[in-house]
Amino acid sequence: MNELSPANRILLIFNSATGQPGRLGTVLRKYGYEFDIRRPGEGDTLPEDLTGYHLVVVFGGPMSANDDDLGNVRAIMDFLPRVVASDALYLGICLGAQLMARHLGAEVQAHPDGLTEIGYYPVQATEAGRDLFPDEMMVYHWHSEGFGLPEGAELIATGATFPHQAYHIDERIWGIQFHPEVDDETHERWLSNSAAKTDRPNGQGPDLQRAGRAKYDAAFGEWFERFAARVLARDRAPVDFGCCD
Template identity: 45%
Template structure:
């Protein structure tokens, strides 16, 4: 019986895996949601799950004083070592970048990306991005490209938008998981951030959502179909020899 359980790591009690969770359920996966920031433990055996996703959050991958950030980094180290499929979104991608020795930093001119921003595939990213993508963003830090990884997509203010490490680990800077309800919640709870350089107004974001969410939804479904196929391949590769 194949392992159909995916670990989802969130960062606040009210966090929601949104569209990513919905798509994974549609693909037949059971979701094991844990929030280390409020005391949930992480599995010792990374092969307890077919794959793992770390989502975004208001904290920084550089918050080494936070025990849950250290615990998540150690978990990612084990996941990468065991080649368990991994998907890092925003903070999750930044944690993986740090684990791989790359920096995570503020924009040198204080810019942020909040709202819809253009993400363009590299030549190596053509299999993952059929075309330019207007992706939903909410971040003030970006990641350097880890040594040995492959850049899949780039942006203007934050050049590194998506990368692959090895055959089974991916990190992206943007947020495909955000549903309309989540977007409205973020805009309400973090309204104070909309005055920051690079932030689009709530009205702009909701209008752009109407224009661009269809392509964001299609990208998310296509990517997760590919990523979950890797979970099946990895399980088959580790079947005992008869």
């Protein structure tokens, strides 16, 4: 595998007009990274050259990874070969993980019984993931489809409803089915915009989700801080921004 780029820029690709970096942005800003935000569904182009990027993050969205008629899905699927051929790290979150899995030859499909994960559900570390995940952790989900495991990928977290919850390839390409970026503001925005969708099979309603957030989010956030330091920032030291009077 090639040496990873020491660049300070992170490419953030959103699949909606309103998506924000949330907790991911808050954490990675501590390491001095600069963000380049692109929204291909709103007409933004994606870079031809990734030499100047340390990390590419593709976030989730309400569409399916199989929706080739949508401009953002087509644009990202056309872009992913450049990511794989580059030296940049990749993190796919929910749809972003599914799109990469699909690009690498795996299927993305609904649960055979029509179940979803919308709210807080447990994931468990696999044997290969014990250095990155606790034995069990409650994480935030919002999805109705899951990804198969691409060839060459190592499964590092699993779950009861969707068994493929997190994978990596050569510790450079990472995919997670859940949403560590969701902070308080993002959560309330999602509930405000899409509360009606929470009544899908196995979904959790807004009140249950808020209760789950109060109970589980602090530990989930602490986990993401550790994951980001080790996997995304590669043990880079946080930047001392000083303070102002």
